[in-house]
Amino acid sequence: RLGEIAANPIWYLNIRKCAAEFLRQLYNDEENSEQQVNINQWILLILNQLAESSKDIIEGSAQELLQEAQASTNYVKGTMRLDCENDIPVLYPTMIAPPPMESPLLDCVQNKPDVETSLRKLRRERLEGRGGDVYISPRAKATPKATDHFDLTDKVQEFLASDRKVFLVLGDSGAGKSTFNKALEINLWDNYKTNGRIPLFIHLPTIEKPERDLIAEGLRKVNFTESQILELKLHREFILICDGYDESQQTQN
Structure with a gap:
């Protein structure tokens, strides 16, 4: 080999x-x-x-x-x-195989930090903290004046399967936006696969300057090391669930 x-x-x-x-x-x-x-x-x-x-x-x-x-x-x-x-050479089959989905030995040889163990720990903590309450997905509409309502969870799943980048949920205080965001994170962790997109719930008011490095700050708050953060930012994709935008310290978009 x-x-x-x-x-x-x-x-x-x-x-x-x-x-x-x-x-x-x-x-x-x-x-x-x-x-x-x-x-x-x-x-x-x-x-x-x-x-x-x-x-x-x-x-x-x-x-x-x-x-x-x-x-x-x-x-x-x-x-x-x-x-x-x-003689006419016989090519040695130095074919390039696709990279393994997960290879601790390969990561060790390449001196990569172990991120999957920490991700599994985070997933376990999130799933254990969901409680036993029954959650009913809210109904929503595209604009305040629209008359047609849709299931918000279904609409978000449709968005996640598309190439679109931002999905904004607006609503009055107490309408259930934060509850929905937390339920969405739990659902995404429940369906998480190794090397898949990482759901990252971030309560924006707790981030001092979210416009600078939101992902790194969010990962630090769940105890990822700097080397793990760098590895994840370079090689993985995230689903950012940003909660409390109206309460954050942002002065501009």
Whole structure:
């Protein structure tokens, strides 16, 4: 799998270079060169393929390693190199597999902070705090003067399935906006899947400057570390449920 790691951009560049370098070291192992002819043939083919087919910076690195490997004075390896040059090469299947949905080992190798454990903890806390009260979804209408009413939960789910970015719920004080927002968050956590969009309920009056970094502030309030926050902001999507806009410290939109 070293060839796959070297070819796959999901890995950090230094890890890909290390994989290619490891292949070169295996190839240059003079002690086992004659006993491992088949393996060395594959290594040479892999380095050739990386040097010719990669479209990023690993291509130059593979070319340098290939030149070093081909400079060997070992007779067996020299013959092997000529065979590879004269024969039609059989491409080594360095196919790029789709990234796993969740791989703690991959995260550890790439020095990524563990975010899914913290997300599962947050999900559990939210679901445990929902209580046993029966919740009835409110009815709403598109404008104050509209006569047609619709189920607000259904309309929000329709919005979440679309490409639209903002859904604003207006209503009088005590109409149930906050209750709806909390119920929506519970519903989204109940249906949360690993690597899915993260529902983040934020009570705006508790955020000093929400216009600056709302997501980071919201995550800090539920005990995520700075490295976790950076990882989530770079690689994940959120569903922001902002409550109490009329009570917030905002002076402008």
